[in-house]
Amino acid sequence: MTETARTAAQSAGKPPGLRERMRATVRTEVVEVAHRLFTEQGFDKTTVDQIAAEVGLSRASLFRYFGTKEEIVLGRLAESGRRIAEALAARPDDERPWEALRRSFDVLTRMNEQAPEQTLSYLRMLQETPSLRAGHYEKQRSWQELLVPEVARRLGVSPDQPEDTRPSALAAAALACLDVAATGWVACEGAVPLAVLLDRAMGALEEQPGPA
Incomplete structure (x- = not known):
């Protein structure tokens, strides 16, 4: 050294x-x-x-x-992204990437369960304020960049190969499901647990039913 x-x-x-x-x-x-x-x-x-x-x-x-005033609200999202990435890296190596991504989001659902009213208020503010929505989108883009290398490793590919879009697609799709679940959670005022809504959203992409 x-x-x-x-x-x-x-x-x-x-x-x-x-x-x-x-x-x-x-x-x-x-x-x-x-x-x-x-x-x-x-x-x-x-x-x-x-x-x-x-x-x-x-x-x-x-x-x-x-x-900025927005950064007071959005600053905590950077730490959340790091925690998700750390949780993903800690998942078993033989776990499918999609399942590992879902389980890595448990760090967020557990935090929400500890203070649901506070989290609902926070997410509602993010969704209803245009400048915060834009900042939230950019923060989640940075989350995707944190997740892609580990997803690529699990797929056995290099994250530096732009022609292999699978790692980015999986990370982006998982984060989109998280966003959809969070939007639904706010809309139902927390009546259904966020973890359940997230399971439904991510499960829907696995089912992919064929034509009747």
Whole structure:
């Protein structure tokens, strides 16, 4: 191992420093306050100045933590994407890629079960606010990029072969099913568990009935 690689490995293994922990704490507080205000007033009617004042930050300071108001809402999606990718990589190697993708989404369904009302409010806001819908789409595109390499590995192909569209197709289809299930979950006000709706959506692509 080179000295540079050794230093990088040692740095990766270090716990976050005080500054990083303080920054994470402030970000968490901003997100919690902002989501409460968004729920009470709506996304468009809540201003950055309101959020900053309640957290005890200046407007300029808040923008050092989040580049835009939308990013306060969408920031958590990046972490969700990483968790899904990690869950996919941890699935058994002999599991079919489609089943492995479905099971990797369990990290989201379990989170939703812990705080269903909060998650419903969050997803409803994503679906009803045009600027957030666009940002959500872009975040999910980044999820697809995280999932494709592992799907390709399970198919025994290289993710760098653009002529083999199967890994991207499977990842994109699975995420589309997740989006459809989430939309249905919000529409029925959580009456049917998200996991059940996701099973139905992804199961429909497996059945593919022939003509009568």
